[in-house]
Amino acid sequence: xxxxxxxxxxxxxxxxxxxxxxxxxxxxxxxxxxxxxxxxxxxxxxxxxxxxxxxxxxxxxxxxxxxxxxxxxxxxxxxxxxxxxxxxxxxxxxxxxxxxxxxxxxxxxxxxxxxxxxxxxxxxxxxxxxxxxxxxxxxxxxxxxxxxxxxxxxxxxxxxxxxxxxxxxxxxxxxxxxxxxxxxxxxxxxxxxxxx
Amino acid sequence: xxxxxxxxxxxxxxxxxxxxxxxxxxxxxxxxxxxxxxxxxxxxxxxxxxxxxxxxxxxxxxxxxxxxxxxxxxxxxxxxxxxxxxxxxxxxxxxxxxxxxxxxxxxxxxxxxxxxxxxxxxxxxxxxxxxxxxxxxxxxxxxxxxxxxxxxxxxxxxxxxxxxxxxxxxxxxxxxxxxxxxxxxxxxxxxxxxxx
DNA sequence: GAGGCGAGTAGACACCGTCTACGGCGATCC
DNA sequence: GGATCGCCGTAGACGGTGTCTACTCGCCTC
Numbered sequence: 001x002x003x004x005x006x007x008x009x010x011x012x013x014x015x016x017x018x019x020x021x022x023x024x025x026x027x028x029x030x031x032x033x034x035x036x037x038x039x040x041x042x043x044x045x046x047x048x049x050x051x052x053x054x055x056x057x058x059x060x061x062x063x064x065x066x067x068x069x070x071x072x073x074x075x076x077x078x079x080x081x082x083x084x085x086x087x088x089x090x091x092x093x094x095x096x097x098x099x100x101x102x103x104x105x106x107x108x109x110x111x112x113x114x115x116x117x118x119x120x121x122x123x124x125x126x127x128x129x130x131x132x133x134x135x136x137x138x139x140x141x142x143x144x145x146x147x148x149x150x151x152x153x154x155x156x157x158x159x160x161x162x163x164x165x166x167x168x169x170x171x172x173x174x175x176x177x178x179x180x181x182x183x184x185x186x187x188x189x190x191x192x193x194x195x196x
Numbered sequence: 197x198x199x200x201x202x203x204x205x206x207x208x209x210x211x212x213x214x215x216x217x218x219x220x221x222x223x224x225x226x227x228x229x230x231x232x233x234x235x236x237x238x239x240x241x242x243x244x245x246x247x248x249x250x251x252x253x254x255x256x257x258x259x260x261x262x263x264x265x266x267x268x269x270x271x272x273x274x275x276x277x278x279x280x281x282x283x284x285x286x287x288x289x290x291x292x293x294x295x296x297x298x299x300x301x302x303x304x305x306x307x308x309x310x311x312x313x314x315x316x317x318x319x320x321x322x323x324x325x326x327x328x329x330x331x332x333x334x335x336x337x338x339x340x341x342x343x344x345x346x347x348x349x350x351x352x353x354x355x356x357x358x359x360x361x362x363x364x365x366x367x368x369x370x371x372x373x374x375x376x377x378x379x380x381x382x383x384x385x386x387x388x389x390x391x392x
Numbered sequence: 393g394a395g396g397c398g399a400g401t402a403g404a405c406a407c408c409g410t411c412t413a414c415g416g417c418g419a420t421c422c
Numbered sequence: 423g424g425a426t427c428g429c430c431g432t433a434g435a436c437g438g439t440g441t442c443t444a445c446t447c448g449c450c451t452c
Contacts, residue, residue, distance in 0.1 A: 008399085026309060030440060040401050041440085047399095051440060112363040113222060113303075120368065130369045148370050153353065153381040156366070160356025161349070167308040170352070172316065173326045174344050185349040190385045204430085226409060236432050237409085243430095247409060 009047040009057075011037045016058035020104040025111065028055060055108065056116040062105040063125050069098050070129055084139035085191055091133060092158050092187060096179060099162035107166065130155065140191050154190045161186060205243040205253075207233045212254035216300040221307065224251060251304065252312040258301040259321045265294050266325055280335035281387055287329060288354050288383060292375060295358035303362065326351065336387050350386045357382060 006014075015036035019027050030051040031041040048054035073094035077087045099106040108114065130151065137154065138147040161182055164170045171177040188194070202210075211232035215223050226247040227237040244250035269290035273283045295302040304310065326347065333350065334343040357378055360366045367373040384390070 024309075029438090031438085042402075042442090043400050045400095045441080107309075110359075110363075113220075120364070124368065127369065149377040149381040150385070152360075152366050152370050153357070153378050153385060155369070156356035156360050156378065156382065157349065157353040158356070159360060160352035160354070163306075163359060164348075164352050164355060167306075168316070170348050172320065173323065173351070174348050181345040182349050182352065185345040186353065189346070189349060225407090227407080238411090238433075239431050241410080241431095 008043060012044055012054060013057050013061055017061055020108055021102060024104040025108050052114060052116045055114050059109045059115055062109045066098050067125060067129060070094050084136040085194055088136050088191060089187060095158050096162050103166050157186045204239060208240055208250060209253050209257055213257055216304055217298060220300040221304050248310060248312045251310050255305045255311055258305045262294050263321060266290050280332040281390055284332050284387060285383060291354050292358050299362050353382045
């Protein structure tokens with residue numbers, strides 16, 4: 001009922017979202033998405049001029065869910081009166097948790113070769129989150145005149161951990177597959193040991 | 197002369213290496229590589245059972261060049277009597293320099309969806325380098341009982357920086373496109389400020 | 393009620409990776 | 423020395439892809 005009378009644009013994105021989470025990025029063929037949405041392979045063209053733009057819309061959905069997850073985690077930490085260091089902890093865990101829970105979507109979101117306009121518009125949505133992270137970093141490191149570099153370095157570290165985990169590289173290097181000690185090491189390095 | 201009588205296997209890999217550096221990963225079609233090597237599209241099958249295995253061989257070449265670059269940079273730093281901190285500096289710069297100089301190859305090397313056996317065998321080649329990096333980290337942080345986690349975290353940071361740079365994400369976040377302050381921030385975070 | 397237009401269909405097109413039958417050529421063996 | 427065998431590259435078929443182009447059908451407007 002309510003799902004059948006959605007317009008096709010929404011149904012296509014929904015089909016893609018389910019497909020990528022269930023089968024992975026390789027399953028996101030234009031014809032396969034159309035099949036799952038119950039239309040012919042020419043139908044998507046009315047709503048997305050090209051395959052890449054459909055994938056970009058799917059990735060946009062993913063960025064929305066990531067933003068929600070991070071904002072939710074931060075709001076939860078903030079309401080419990082956590083300090084900046086602990087809030088960054090929560091954000092980092094939420095980021096890596098999202099990547100672990102949605103590996104296909106996470107891969108798609110950062111596959112700029114698949115996304116239209118190289119995903120610039122998409123990544124723009126993460127800018128507010130970067131700013132709040134920068135504010136928290138400034139709170140932890142009050143002596144920094146410009147916390148942008150430190151924030152970007154920290155963000156790159158989290159992203160690198162997520163990326164390396166998804167293809168088992170660090171299991172090869174570290175032996176274990178537990179991300180926790182690496183995350184702790186990264187956070188300690190950038191922010192100092194967590195106060196207890 | 198000497199290049200024509202190489203066996204086709206070598207010529208295919210060479211054609212792929214040049215193709216990926218000149219045009220990018222998307223240009224690495226099986227038929228296109230065969231075209232550049234001057235053979236029909238069925239010929240590669242005699243040497244590589246599948247397209248992915250040919251791409252894996254090309255990526256293997258890339259890992260070899262990366263290993264050479266890193267080993268060369270480290271050897272140079274070591275012969276000038278540099279301390280561990282400075283040698284890590286040189287390794288990090290060599291890593292990011294390779295990624296910047298060979299963006300297409302760098303992308304291919306970490307596109308596990310394109311590489312056979314998910315690249316496990318390939319990444320195994322970087323293990324020795326990881327170990328020397330771990331030894332250097334242990335030298336900088338003698339108090340660590342197990343420097344593996346710290347090393348992996350540092351390596352993830354470098355990889356994240358390289359990855360985020362290749363698709364202009366940090367230019368969006370930081371404004372500038374200069375990687376240097378971010379690299380410095382990351383190294384300082386993990387290793388402490390460089391002694392002068 | 394007629395006309396127009398947006399949305400979905402169906403087929404063609406070029407290209408892709410894989411598979412298979414075939415041809416040629418050199419090395420091997422009697 | 424000539425026949426044979428095996429390897430290597432060729433060429434075409436096959437199913438699949440993304441894109442493009444008629445076409446049809448139904449709703450909305452005038």
